[in-house]
Amino acid sequence: MLLAEPYRIKVVEPIARTTREERERFITEAGYNTFLLRSKDVYLDFLTDSGTSAMSDNQWAGMMLGDEAYAGSRNFLALQETVRRYYGFAYMVPTHQGRGAENLLSRILIKPGDYIPGNMYFTTTRAHQELNGGTFVDVIVDEAHDATADLPFKGNVDLTKLESLIARVGPERIPYISLAVTVNLAGGQPVSMANMRAVKQIAERHGINVMLDATRCVENAYFIKEREAGYAGQTIAEILLEMMSYSDGCTMSGKKDCLVNIGGFLAMNDESLYQRACELVVLFEGMPTYGGLAGRDMEAMARGIVESLDYDYIAHRIAQVRYLGEALRAAGVAIVEPIGGHAVFLDARRFLAHLTQDEFPAQSLAAHLYIEGGVRAMERGIVSAGRDDDGNQRYPKLELVRLAIPRRVYTYAHLDVAAEAVIQLFRHRDEIPGLTMVYEPRILRFFTARFEPIAKPEADLTRAREASIASVH
Numbered sequence: 101m102l103l104a105e106p107y108r109i110k111v112v113e114p115i116a117r118t119t120r121e122e123r124e125r126f127i128t129e130a131g132y133n134t135f136l137l138r139s140k141d142v143y144l145d146f147l148t149d150s151g152t153s154a155m156s157d158n159q160w161a162g163m164m165l166g167d168e169a170y171a172g173s174r175n176f177l178a179l180q181e182t183v184r185r186y187y188g189f190a191y192m193v194p195t196h197q198g199r200g201a202e203n204l205l206s207r208i209l210i211k212p213g214d215y216i217p218g219n220m221y222f223t224t225t226r227a228h229q230e231l232n233g234g235t236f237v238d239v240i241v242d243e244a245h246d247a248t249a250d251l252p253f254k255g256n257v258d259l260t261k262l263e264s265l266i267a268r269v270g271p272e273r274i275p276y277i278s279l280a281v282t283v284n285l286a287g288g289q290p291v292s293m294a295n296m297r298a299v300k301q302i303a304e305r306h307g308i309n310v311m312l313d314a315t316r317c318v319e320n321a322y323f324i325k326e327r328e329a330g331y332a333g334q335t336i337a338e339i340l341l342e343m344m345s346y347s348d349g350c351t352m353s354g355k356k357d358c359l360v361n362i363g364g365f366l367a368m369n370d371e372s373l374y375q376r377a378c379e380l381v382v383l384f385e386g387m388p389t390y391g392g393l394a395g396r397d398m399e400a401m402a403r404g405i406v407e408s409l410d411y412d413y414i415a416h417r418i419a420q421v422r423y424l425g426e427a428l429r430a431a432g433v434a435i436v437e438p439i440g441g442h443a444v445f446l447d448a449r450r451f452l453a454h455l456t457q458d459e460f461p462a463q464s465l466a467a468h469l470y471i472e473g474g475v476r477a478m479e480r481g482i483v484s485a486g487r488d489d490d491g492n493q494r495y496p497k498l499e500l501v502r503l504a505i506p507r508r509v510y511t512y513a514h515l516d517v518a519a520e521a522v523i524q525l526f527r528h529r530d531e532i533p534g535l536t537m538v539y540e541p542r543i544l545r546f547f548t549a550r551f552e553p554i555a556k557p558e559a560d561l562t563r564a565r566e567a568s569i570a571s572v573h
């Protein structure tokens with residue numbers, strides 16, 4: 101039985117279907133890079149769940165109550181009150197989005213030569229740590245790097261790795277532990293409450309702070325309720341508050357679990373940390389009572405935080421992601437297990453076993469998924485991994501295509517269409533060619549790199565076309 105939508109639709113945004121011929125032209129023009137497609141040419145946009153949520157009528161009503169005073173806006177006070185109540189932190193500065201909060205936190209706490217342990221890196225988080233002279237050290241459990249390991253809490257910290265880092269470099273070289281809940285790059289995998297409690301105990305023993313990357317903390321809370329003994333009877337809000345209590349503060353990208361299109365914050369309990377954040381936020385974002393956001397944006401985020409803790413909302417959100425993953429799994433498509441909180445990840449290594457990693461299998465799969473069904477996904481493999489400091493190509497273990505599901509945006513019928521496109525592609529996967537990179541930007545190349553397909557014998561192409569004409573559009 102489907103867990104039906106806990107909302108009805110009041111405003112619609114038309115999306116256009118395109119023909120296969122048009123899509124072939126568009127992806128060629130975009131250099132086989134889904135980031136370079138125009139949004140209007142995409143039917144189902146699963147590029148990211150960041151800033152793509154649908155706001156509620158209550159949030160839109162709140163937008164009309166924006167108090168756009170330069171200082172002391174009532175919407176700031178509402179947001180501060182909401183963060184206190186549901187996240188339990190005494191202090192909060194708004195930022196334009198999550199990386200704004202990461203910038204402030206990293207500048208305040210990290211000194212050159214410091215080490216920051218974390219449960220798998222995230223791109224912007226690590227970039228800010230490194231920019232301030234810190235070194236990120238991955239202390240996630242080994243299984244998180246294995247697409248087939250099916251564990252309930254695959255985002256957990258390996259406590260032995262954490263303890264041995266502390267012993268090796270000394271607690272004074274570790275300004276804080278950076279704990280992400282859930283872990284995006286591991287496939288949206290959660291951290292257990294027991295693990296968070298244990299990390300906090302170790303940190304306290306050594307006088308080290310724990311700072312959460314709370315971006316997807318509500319999804320994490322749902323998994324705790326579902327999977328961890330003793331939590332089935334607790335509300336999402338109660339679980340969230342306990343999770344936060346095992347930390348000293350958090351960075352937040354409101355564009356994910358706070359259900360807004362823009363916004364974020366840095367929250368903490370320590371007053372002197374708050375004072376330093378107030379000093380810095382003026383330089384990078386704006387006054388401590390708006391931090392780069394309009395009053396209306398803060399109001400929408402305050403209301404989104406409350407809505408995100410509704411059980412029916414989060415249960416449906418996770419059910420949608422699971423629905424897509426299970427449809428693919430049932431057809432034999434290789435996905436990252438278990439299915440995570442915000443996205444389904446295709447394992448391009450197994451999907452396109454005839455390609456070498458140098459032929460950019462995940463990039464090619466994402467491009468061909470667009471050609472097949474107008475579905476936009478994101479490469480998370482060798483292209484995203486880029487080169488090391490010496491210019492050598494990095495070869496990541498995971499070669500993935502991410503289908504991230506926006507919150508409250510698509511229906512199960514849309515997910516059926518997306519699943520069918522993937523399955524159709526899977527049936528003629530042998531005919532999907534590798535790619536060559538014809539333009540390689542020097543930094544964060546995945547955003548703007550351009551590719552061309554490696555030439556295929558004409559017979560294969562004809563067969564591929566015939567197979568897909570019979571399929572979905």
Ligand SMILES: *Cc1c(COP(=O)(O)O)cnc(C)c1O
Pocket residue numbers: 150197198199200222224225280284313315352353354355356363364
């Ligand atoms: C998106 C994201 C961020 C950065 O947030 P932005 O709002 O995009 O700046 C940080 N951490 C994680 C885990 C994220 O997914």
